[in-house]
Amino acid sequence: xxxxxxxxxxxxxxxxxxxxxxxxxxxxxxxxxxxxxxxxxxxxxxxxxxxxxxxxxxxxxxxxxxxxxxxxxxxxxxxxxxxxxxxxxxxxxxxxxx
Amino acid sequence: xxxxxxxxxxxxxxxxxxxxxxxxxxxxxxxxxxxxxxxxxxxxxxxxxxxxxxxxxxxxxxxxxxxxxxxxxxxxxxxxxxxxxxxxxxxxxxxxxxxxxxxxxxxxxxxxxxxxxxxxxxxxxxxxxxxxxxxxxxxxxxxxxxxxxxxxxxxxxxxxxxxxxxxxxxxxxxxxxxxxxxxxxxxxxxxxxxxxxxx
Numbered sequence: 091x092x093x094x095x096x097x098x099x100x101x102x103x104x105x106x107x108x109x110x111x112x113x114x115x116x117x118x119x120x121x122x123x124x125x126x127x128x129x130x131x132x133x134x135x136x137x138x139x140x141x142x143x144x145x146x147x148x149x150x151x152x153x154x155x156x157x158x159x160x161x162x163x164x165x166x167x168x169x170x171x172x173x174x175x176x177x178x179x180x181x182x183x184x185x186x187x188x
Numbered sequence: 189x190x191x192x193x194x195x196x197x198x199x200x201x202x203x204x205x206x207x208x209x210x211x212x213x214x215x216x217x218x219x220x221x222x223x224x225x226x227x228x229x230x231x232x233x234x235x236x237x238x239x240x241x242x243x244x245x246x247x248x249x250x251x252x253x254x255x256x257x258x259x260x261x262x263x264x265x266x267x268x269x270x271x272x273x274x275x276x277x278x279x280x281x282x283x284x285x286x287x288x289x290x291x292x293x294x295x296x297x298x299x300x301x302x303x304x305x306x307x308x309x310x311x312x313x314x315x316x317x318x319x320x321x322x323x324x325x326x327x328x329x330x331x332x333x334x335x336x337x338x339x340x341x342x343x344x345x346x347x348x349x350x351x352x353x354x355x356x357x358x359x360x361x362x363x364x365x366x367x368x369x370x371x372x373x374x375x376x377x378x379x380x381x382x383x384x385x386x387x
Binding site: 166 | 205211212215216219222223226227233241248249252253255258259260263363366371373374378381382
């Protein structure tokens, strides 16, 4: 190995167990979401607005290793999500006062 | 030995910047969905009942598990457990095929009932339901294209793991392929409640 290469910047690597736990949490959220959808339109929408972003967050944070990445990557993702939220807000501001 | 410039963080940052454009691409479609569902709540509810929720939920479990096996293959490669990494990646590819087969059966049933883009039957439905199926086919279709692309990339990386060019010391290709696959999974996480649980 020559010294000019940079070693991967990960510090401590998480093990198999961490990710299996996250997968179980994702399955639990999925079935909770399905259960809520059976309770009616109100709970279904609440499930959609809470559990779905939670599931996406778990995938981003653990499976996509954001937890182990430096702040720059976290900022890139947050700025994107913030931009999308602004688009959503602008759209509904338009729809609501049409 | 020749000097090889290497910047693993830069590679991952580049991949994330690409994924950000994907998020905005699908984000636009999600915004369109929200606006149309706000405009046609009853039609979306009614058309959503046409979709097979069991197939949608099954495919969610399939994709979540395929995401798990990708991330486990990274743990395996970090620990120099090459055959395990190959096993995990092959499982992901297999689950990708299962997803596409289920999707194929689902779409075939819709086509059989005369529900496909620009069909004569679709034209007889109320405008809100036409919009629902239009979004359904474009969003699950675009997602399906991403699944096929992701499988191609994963198969290529699997080849590199087998050859040993992706190894415990250098595995950023596997990480980036995994990132793409996880994003495809995240998009499906949103598609499930928007379409299959809409009724």
